[in-house]
Amino acid sequence: MNAIAKAIVISSVVALSLQACQTPPPITSGIGAESLTNEIPPATYLKVDNPELAELLTISDVKNRLNNGLLEVNTELSSQYEKSLKLQYQFQWFDPEGFAVEAGKRPWQPLELHGFQSISLQAVAPNSRAKSFKVYIRPMSSNAYKF
Amino acid sequence: MKNKKILATCLLTMIISAGCAQKSVVRYGDATAVETTDINFGSTDLQKVAAEMTDSLLLSPVVGTMTNNNRPIVFVERIKNKTSEHIDTESITDSISTRLLRSGKFRFVDMTRVDAARAQIEFQQDSGMVDPSKAMQFGQQVGAEYMLYGNLSSIVKSNKDKSDVYYKFTIRLMDLKSGLVEWADETEIRKTRTKQSVGW
Known part of the structure; x- marks a missing residue:
């Protein structure tokens, strides 16, 4: 083995060993839905930031209504994956001018979704000023979940 | 040549171990993020309980009728901690009452500050330093119509590989005039800790 080959082997071993000690930053992108009230009629959009997660999860039936004067949201979240998924979700609220309400x-709420399970995510606006919302779902920030 | 090999091995080992050396780093994190440091009652549990209970109370039809043209006055008794852990349940009731107050549907009287309020009114009345025409009077406060109280209990089980903790949080709203429990709800939390093999 010549000197160059040796140097390559040693440097790659060192590089590998150094890399192994670093924890990569967790995946914190996900998928979401948002309602926009400045459009007529009010529309709901789905948002996909993490295509791998979007293949495993489906958001559907994003519904909202007024209940006791407060905006109530119900969305259906279903798994298209045979194994359990550990997720977290968060709702955010906005007033008619688009300012965050109680930002x-x-x-973030933890959520375990079993294989092909479908559940409803529900939330109520913190006060009557909130007229639109966003909901975002992302993997539990752990490196154990590589899709 | 043999010496060189030994030297190289030693160097390599040193580099590898140096690469893995730990140093403490301080960072700001997201206060609302899911926290799973250990199995004990944590910030995520507190936030989850407060958010779910507030949502449930605000959506309840009874409360809808109650708060229609009126902002009922509530006092928070306490959440009894029946778990084996030390949990600051006042922090849970603080979160719940703050959310309810900020929803604009309820008003609260704070029984934990009665002595301080009394001392202040006594000062205004008796010290001779406050304009008597503007001093606060005794006997003009408004009393609570409802009482909020609850229980937090847990079931803990563990064996050598796994720990499991289950929390049940029950909360009730009592009409002080009639003594009827007008609303109640409970929320559950399950946390497990298992040993996981960690690999590269």
Whole structure:
């Protein structure tokens, strides 16, 4: 083995060993749905930032209504995957001018979705100013979930 | 040549171990992010309980009727901690009452600050330093119409490979005039800890 080959082997081993110690940043992109009230009629859009996750999950039936004067949202989330998925979701609320209502007060909520399970995600606006919403679903930020 | 090989191996080992050396790093995180540091009651559980209970209370038809043309006055008794852990249940009731207050549907009286309020009114009345025509009077506060209270209980099980904790949080709203429980709800949380093999 000549010197160059040796150098390549050693440097690649060192590179590998250094890389192994670093934890890669977790995947925090996901999929979501949002309602826009500045359009007539009000429309709901789906948003896909993580195509791998979008292949495993379907968001459907994004519905909203007024209940006790507060905007209530119900969306259907179904798994297209045979194994369990560990996810988290968050709702955000906006007033008619598009300003966030109670920004940062709504926590990310953990969610375990079993194989091909379908569940409803429900939430209520924090007050009567909220007229539109966003819901976002992303994998539980763990490197154990590589899709 | 043999010496060189030994030296090279030593160097390589040193580099590898240096690559894995740990150093502590401080970062700001997302306060609303899901936290799974250990199996004990954590911030995510607190936020989940507060959000779900507030949603449920605000959506309940009874509360809809109650808050139609009126903002009922509520006092928070306490959440009894029946778990084996030390949990600051006042923090849970604080979150719930703050959310309810900010929804604009309810008003609250704070029983934890009665002594401080009394001391302030006494000061205004008796110290001679406050204009008597503008001093707050005793006997003019408004009393609570409803009482919010609840329980937090847990079931913990574990064996050598797995720990499981189940929390049940029950909350009730009592009409103080009639003594009727007008609304109740409960939420559950299950957390498990299993040993996971960690690989590269």
